[in-house]
Amino acid sequence: MFFLPNLNQGGAEKVIATLANELSREKFKITIVLFEKEGHFLNALKEDVEILELNTSRIRFSIFKIIPLIRKHKPEIAFFGWGEIAAFIAPFIPFFKRTKFIARETNVVSKHVTRKEIRFFYRFYNNFHGIIAQSDDMQNDLVNHWKVNPKKIIKINNPVDVEWIQNQMKLEEKIFSGELKNVVSIGNLSERKGFDLLLRVFLHLKQEKIQLHILGDGADKEKLIQQKEELGLEKVNFIGIKKNPYPYLYQADLFILSSRYEGFPNVLLEAGVCGTYALANNCPGGINEIIEEGINGEICSIENSELFAERIKILLNEKHDEEKIQNSIIRRFSKEIIINQYDKILSQI
Numbered sequence: 083m084f085f086l087p088n089l090n091q092g093g094a095e096k097v098i099a100t101l102a103n104e105l106s107r108e109k110f111k112i113t114i115v116l117f118e119k120e121g122h123f124l125n126a127l128k129e130d131v132e133i134l135e136l137n138t139s140r141i142r143f144s145i146f147k148i149i150p151l152i153r154k155h156k157p158e159i160a161f162f163g164w165g166e167i168a169a170f171i172a173p174f175i176p177f178f179k180r181t182k183f184i185a186r187e188t189n190v191v192s193k194h195v196t197r198k199e200i201r202f203f204y205r206f207y208n209n210f211h212g213i214i215a216q217s218d219d220m221q222n223d224l225v226n227h228w229k230v231n232p233k234k235i236i237k238i239n240n241p242v243d244v245e246w247i248q249n250q251m252k253l254e255e256k257i258f259s260g261e262l263k264n265v266v267s268i269g270n271l272s273e274r275k276g277f278d279l280l281l282r283v284f285l286h287l288k289q290e291k292i293q294l295h296i297l298g299d300g301a302d303k304e305k306l307i308q309q310k311e312e313l314g315l316e317k318v319n320f321i322g323i324k325k326n327p328y329p330y331l332y333q334a335d336l337f338i339l340s341s342r343y344e345g346f347p348n349v350l351l352e353a354g355v356c357g358t359y360a361l362a363n364n365c366p367g368g369i370n371e372i373i374e375e376g377i378n379g380e381i382c383s384i385e386n387s388e389l390f391a392e393r394i395k396i397l398l399n400e401k402h403d404e405e406k407i408q409n410s411i412i413r414r415f416s417k418e419i420i421i422n423q424y425d426k427i428l429s430q431i
Contacts (some may be wrong), residue, residue, distance in 0.1 A: 083157035083160050084112070089122065090122060091122045091323065093345065097163070097240055100417055102131045104417060115134045139428040141164075144167065159183075160181050163186050165187040183211055186213045188216075189331055190223045190344075192365060207231075208231050216346030218368070230342050242348065242352060242355055251328035251331065251355075258293070262292060263293070264336075265335065268330075268354075271302045271320075273342070276342045276363060278309060281310055281318065283391045284391070285313050289389050292317065292395075294318045296320050297322070303320070337350075344365060344368065346367060346368040346371075351415050353379075360379030364382065377406055378410040
């Protein structure tokens with residue numbers, strides 16, 4: 083039984099939808115419990131995946147519905163796809179004897195969780211029978227900052243659905259103008275994703291024939307648009323959310339990850355599957371596990387905006403081997419490899 087707020091277009095939602103579809107039906111019967119039955123990935127689920135709806139919008143109040151639901155259905159495994167939901171449920175785990183509880187963290191917690199009341203609940207994280215960490219950075223953070231028993235932590239990277247992406251990434255028509263070099267960045271328009279830092283980088287590229295396309299939406303949208311106007315960045319476009327972002331990644335000359343911190347960024351995997359070279363900020367969250375320097379991308383500190391801008395110019399004038407970029411991701415993170423790891427761990431637990 084997987085627990086999530088919804089199945090909107092996000093990294094955690096994509097991973098849970100993939101697990102729900104691909105885990106062995108000989109071993110598992112899958113139920114997804116959503117706070118609200120909505121989201122892009124609902125339509126991508128297989129018919130035998132059961133959906134239950136809690137009809138609540140607040141994480142902190144969801145426990146009053148989750149606890150009775152687990153008591154009623156008695157799943158062998160309760161799997162929490164968001165760290166904050168897992169934190170709130172952690173104190174109640176000892177009251178359940180027949181169900182094993184697994185948390186899947188989505189971020190480096192010390193960077194992401196700032197509210198005192200949520201941080202308090204992380205004291206009970208050792209109650210979980212297993213905690214999935216997507217990256218070494220996440221694993222080290224749980225041990226060093228939150229005193230989680232290292233034996234409880236299971237490191238599993240995120241899967242990428244290669245066939246799904248490659249079936250959607252090619253369009254006959256061209257998205258971008260051929261007169262400019264086109265750079266793409268994708269993510270929620272929030273401070274965490276560092277788009278404000280990326281706009282400062284493009285201040286140094288105003289005179290270059292380089293266009294930046296930002297896909298996504300979020301709370302900081304108006305603030306970022308205002309920043310763009312104040313800096314006079316005419317060659318920066320806010321595209322909004324695209325149900326199929328892969329043609330943008332495939333046709334881009336360069337992908338940029340500007341985040342201040344990550345969990346294990348799916349979009350960096352997806353850019354690689356599309357054969358697009360990446361320039362990523364040097365931030366916590368598994369970036370150095372994904373990037374094979376000089377093969378599928380490179381890492382540079384975006385805080386030094388002038389240096390980052392210079393790297394963009396250099397990379398846009400280089401040729402990068404599309405097949406090598408794709409193979410770098412596929413041989414390490416394809417869904418078959420990662421699903422097999424989950425299958426083994428869930429079976430053992």
